[in-house]
Amino acid sequence: MSLHVLKAGFLSLIQDYGRYGYQHIGVTHSGPLDENAFLWSNRLLGNHYNAPQIEVSYGAFSATFLEQTMIAICGADLSATLNEQAISPWRTYAVNTGDTISFKAPVTGLRSYLAVKDGFAVDPQLSSCATVVREKLGGIHQNGAKLSEADMVPYASQPHVLVKHGLVKRVPSQFTSTYPKKITLRFMPNISQTSAGERALKTFIQHSYKVTPNIDRMGYRLSGKVIDTESSGIISQGISLGAIQVPKDGQPIVLMRDRQTMGGYPLLGCVCGLDMGKLAQSLPGTELSFVPISVEEAEAEWIVHKNFFGV
């Protein structure tokens, strides 16, 4: 009735779509860093969009299935194997009792999503089981702990006939990604009083920026041409997903799913929700170019995406 974790890897976390409605007491949204890959995993299995999965970052994870079921893996290619046979992301697999899945090391991308039919059965905390280590919220022990060796992650067994004769489902290739080393991210510029200013925006658009090794679920620090801002700080305000902040050193930070609810640095804008997954999958050294788009355009795309996945 469980997935038995043999090796937990660097950062393997239970995630659902996120924890909403608690930002006013300082609780972050959390949820999958690559929403596209997460939603595809659930869709392939016919799961509810919010069904809990394991987000495996960087690899070094292996676990044994103690019940038969169907699984899906989407997102990064972390050289995954099933019983030591190589398997590729963006499709479903049938697994039997005793089968062992491993994610070794990144080939392309950083984060892979492992879903089981009907989702992992994890009790929610503040209406979500998304794991946030620093907030001590979510996960199988409801204390924010990342997965560790010997953990048992519960899920329901599936009927033999479904597993044996279940159809393999694949994500159509136009929706998959191999996460190239040079990408373009679209963003909605901020032109309010708390913006970094027009000159800063110009610098940001005209130059490319590199992903530094300083990346985590809270934020991705970038490096490149120094951005001069009109002020060094603003009065702390609520921060959106994808907000691009410019701290005093002029090197931008993009804020991710586990960001703090408040921030006090001038802003360049917000990376489009649909492009955030691409950034989350970027290895240090990836070259990023930013192009401005209108919020209406981003909204239209977002609605199509939400309708498609039933979010």
Next chain:
Amino acid sequence: MNIIRLSENTFLILFEQVIDAENFSRIKTLVGKIKQTMANNLIDIIPSYASIHITFNLSALSGIECQQQLEKLLLSTDSDDDNVQSTDVIEIPVYYGSEVALDLSYLAEKAQVSEREVIEIHSSKVYDVYTIGFAPGFAYLGNVDQRIATARKETPRKKIASGSVGIADQQTAIYPSESPGGWQIIGRTPIQLIDYQRENLSELSAGDRVKFIAIDKEEYIRLGGVLPSEITTNNNTVNNPQGDV
């Protein structure tokens, strides 16, 4: 006041960029109205010193519709008299003893007042809870009397005990859980500021009013307060990338 569309599903209402009680009372009124009017279409709301951040349900409401609703609310608030009902004052007991008040003597020296005066000044005022952020239940209170307003530490501490009461410029706050931080620590409360098992989760919310009550060591222990063990962690330091706390 103006309404800024930040992203697909977020707006920011920006007020005059100053930190004062009058500005904040307008924010308080508007937050109440937004919650009431938007109801289920509101996913999250973060009131702050001089802004309100809103996440709305894009599946139920388009960006333009949300903007129109907010504009309407702003207009109705403008014409109001801003007569917010006075809120009860929440009393928070604080032990200002030297075992827990790591920076009290430094702050007193810097402010050129006695330690006792620092305590008196800090505990005599009623503070507004401007916002909750940084960590679950972390309440930013203001404004601290100019006489004891002191800048953050140059190098933040790696570990600050849960319940620690600190000062940073004209703000004061309580660390709801153990975390790194750079505020000047002048005392500790035995009260649990955040508890995920409790119905109200966070002891404080934006808009609340707070007064600190000085208590002695016995009372502090009686209320469940803990004293540091022999090993102090005063000198450890850490990078604090957000530079916020």
